[in-house]
Amino acid sequence: MPRGLTVTHIGEDELARGGRGVLRRIATLLRPYRARMALVMLAVVVAAALTAVVPFLTREVFDSALFPVDGGAPRLDLLGWLVAGMVVIPLVTALIGIGQNYLTSVIGNSAMADLRSDLFAHLQRMELAFFTATRTGSIQSRLANDVSGVRTVLTDVATSILQNTVTVSAAFVSMLLLSWQLTLLTVVLMPLFVVIQVRVGRRRQRLARRTQESLSEMTAITEEALSVSGILLSKVFNRAGAETERYRRANREQTALQVQQAMTGRTFMAVVQTFFAITPALIYLAAGFMVTGRVGGGNALTAGTLIAFTTVQARLQQPLMQLMRVSLDVQTSLALFRRIFEYLDLRPAVVERPGAVALDVATMAGRVEFDAVSFRYPEPRALSGTVLRDRFGDSGVAMPVPDAPGDGWALREVDLTVEPGQLAALVGPSGSGKTTATYLVPRFHEVTEGAVRIDGVDVRDLTASSLADAVGIVTQEPYLFHGTIRDNIAYAREGATAGEIEQAARAANIHDRIMSFADGYETITGERGYRLSGGEKQRLAIARVLLKDPRILILDEATSSLDTGTERLVQEALERAARGRTTIAIAHRLSTIRAADVIYGLAGGRVVEQGTHEELLARGGLYARLHAEQAGLPSQPDADGARADVSV
Known part of the structure; x- marks a missing residue:
């Protein structure tokens, strides 16, 4: 707790x-x-x-x-x-x-x-x-x-x-x-x-x-253990027996409660x-x-x-x-x-303000600005028969815990600007706040302090639908639902034509691969897209974003787990997708962001440096050390003698 x-x-x-x-x-x-x-x-x-x-x-x-x-x-x-x-x-x-x-x-x-x-x-x-x-x-x-x-x-x-x-x-x-x-x-x-x-x-x-709480536990165990990811995990670590016993214990408890309730x-x-x-x-x-x-x-x-x-x-x-x-x-x-x-009765922590204005995606410039942004994840809400006291306001929304050493601010006083049409890259150690920062742009979370602005307007003053239309995201692990390839791409825009879907697939370097399947665009992807390779799923996700045609594009380590050949195809698709858009990329492989207009180095939730690839290498700071580690060169220690975490 x-x-x-x-x-x-x-x-x-x-x-x-x-x-x-x-x-x-x-x-x-x-x-x-x-x-x-x-x-x-x-x-x-x-x-x-x-x-x-x-x-x-x-x-x-x-x-x-x-x-x-x-x-x-x-x-x-x-x-x-x-x-x-x-x-x-x-x-x-x-x-x-x-x-x-x-x-x-x-x-x-x-x-x-x-x-x-x-x-x-x-x-x-x-x-x-x-x-x-x-x-x-x-x-x-x-x-x-x-x-x-x-x-x-x-x-x-x-x-x-x-x-x-x-x-x-x-x-x-x-x-x-x-x-x-x-x-x-x-x-x-x-x-x-x-x-x-x-x-x-x-x-x-x-x-x-x-x-019902016991039944909820059984449902959660079933969802976790019998999903594709859960089955793979149990087979890899030979935990099928342990998972079965976990379900049996929950099942026995449920049976005993059912008998008590019946009697x-x-x-x-x-x-x-x-x-x-x-x-x-x-x-x-x-x-x-x-x-x-x-x-x-x-x-x-x-x-x-x-x-x-x-x-x-x-x-x-x-x-x-x-x-x-x-x-x-x-x-x-x-x-x-x-x-x-x-x-x-739970009130959403992120709600649309009265009088919110709508972005015109067709004419917007796409300038993104972080103004002294600080963010800390709220305390989780307690449910299932318990009530949280003290940290909750009247709205039922978890109240932030006062700042304290080690309390865990995800971001602290972040200032950065991405001009329209620019490619900005975020690099830094694992847990430095890169993904958190990008999630504040489409307002998946509410900033704790400061403001995130698009074209000079605080995202809290924008309508939710127009903000969603303006921002597109390609994540490291794209989600595909169990359905056809066509349906997964078309999810981005209701009423999209077959020609528009194909055009997006071609731009994402996936059309030829789709046509090599016996059922073409009607091929079933399987749960979470497990019938497809990682590169295929990634390119389908890119095609989906291209069909959406957002003005601002966020790429969250989109090529981190791909082989060299597949990475090249995906990188080409990403470069094509980024043209003419304001793009924020979280970089795992620094070689993919050499041409970025601006690179921001994050550590401990703060921006510690910014500049181009050449400028940051010459500066010899965080980016230079990460680059040296990935290139197989000896890294230079920090002032306190510590070396940079290369998991970026």
């Missing part, structure tokens, strides 16, 4: 206090579907009202049609009408139920789709530092597992609560009208059941949260079911005392009333049990909703 951070675990009391707020937010998810929800409510009320009529029809069947209480003969004509009513009502309620289920399914699944889309869109707006500090598998788990875990709440719970509440209310009123004494006997233990249910629900909340509350539900099962016997016993006069109210208790009452009481069991189960499901789902809302 980073220094100066206090971690507070969310406890049972906090979960209980926050429940209402979460429920209100869940309700807002259903707000766009208010009209359909109104239809569902109407259907529920009508169905419940019709169902409440049946017990009274049952009473009349016995007391008026079959065995009239006045001692008369059975009335078959009345019996026919009563039986017809008892047949029609279930048919009508069944039809209403079909429509109701359709509407609730549409409403719930639509709301869940909205939630999933909102979460994905919100994650797209998060800053780069969030993803570098968060495991991909954990993000995937919240987007897939957590959202899927609340499906029942969004699709069934609201309707189930309404339907069963109305049904229970109607049944309760019917029972009171039939016999208030027997009703009192039926509901005497209900308050105790409610208290127990609340306690069981809270325990299930805690278990649900732990279960929590089972005893309680069994007690409730047992109570409802024996209640008819108690009712018969109480009826015996009533009809013999030992308990008041026996004169009004007829056989039809007793049969109707037990019928209602039997029907009361199912909706009451469902209400209790739904309540437990809701409390369980609250833990999942909190995990989802935890992500939705």
Whole structure:
């Protein structure tokens, strides 16, 4: 845990206090579907009202049609009408139920789709530092597992609560009208059941949260171990057994939690079911005392009333049990909703300012200026059931830690300028801040102090879309998604024609190689482009940037891991791509930046020298020492006797 951070675990009391707020937010998810929800409510009320009529029809069947209480003969004509009513009502309620289920399914699944889309869109707006500090598998788990875990709440719970509440209310009123004494006997233990249910629900909340965290861990392990890179790593170091055992441990923990979650509350539900099962016997016993006069109210208790009452009481069991189960499901789902809302409540550290101006990529000059720029990576945000205190502002964005020796500024007071059309190179030891500096230009990170300007305008005052259009990046390890070569190149510009894609590929020295494949531009690249060589992937990445046609180009050690022949092809493509653009290149091989208009030497996050290749060699500083090391010449020590780190 980073220094100066206090971690507070969310406890049972906090979960209980926050429940209402979460429920209100869940309700807002259903707000766009208010009209359909109104239809569902109407259907529920009508169905419940019709169902409440049946017990009274049952009473009349016995007391008026079959065995009239006045001692008369059975009335078959009345019996026919009563039986017809008892047949029609279930048919009508069944039809209403079909429509109701359709509407609730549409409403719930639509709301869940909205939630999933909102979460994905919100994650797209998060800053780069969030993803570098968060495991991909954990993000995937919240987007897939957590959202899927609340499906029942969004699709069934609201309707189930309404339907069963109305049904229970109607049944309760019917029972009171039939016999208030027997009703009192039926509901005497209900308050105790409610208290127990609340306690069981809270325990299930805690278990649900732990279960999802465990599932998130399993997803992360799967993503790491079964990716192409993970499989290669485990095979190279013979770690397949260790990875399998790591997954088994997580799987065993998940299984144990699932069993605990499944069994929590089972005893309680069994007690409730047992109570409802024996209640008819108690009712018969109480009826015996009533009809013999030992308990008041026996004169009004007829056989039809007793049969109707037990019928209602039997029907009361199912909706009451469902209400209790739904309540437990809701409390369980609250833990999942909190995990989802935890992500939705994170505010991006990099946001577009009100009144931001748009760059005109077609007419912009492309001047890049760093003005006393200092940058330090923010503390990672704590998630998954913990809350960070002290270092967080009200926005939920991690606050920078005050400067301290060894605290780790990535950049300190950097001043540099790249004029329009220039090629500027950044060189220096590993960890000197080269990549960090280039990531500040497209505003992947927010500067801590100072300003980065394009054509004199602070990048914080530019619209995100125009800034993205103005800056293109080719990284050392280009990312290709699993798809065709054509799709990977065309990703840079929606609606690009086949001719434009081919032109970009030719400029990147990759067209002929593409056409040598059996499927040409329709060749599948494989996950992360692993079906292609490093040089092929690099040239496809260059073609993608050329299709984008940015005014500012950033090359992050784009030829560092290539063989000599491939490097020549890639270097030619890079030189072609850089023509007429403002280009910032992070140089691994210094031979590739001899012709740079200006070279900046970085060390310890500071610019320690600048000049052309010849000027810096003559100066005998950092660049000269790095150049000597790569040329196989003895390097000159620094003033303190240390030699330069040649990993640049």
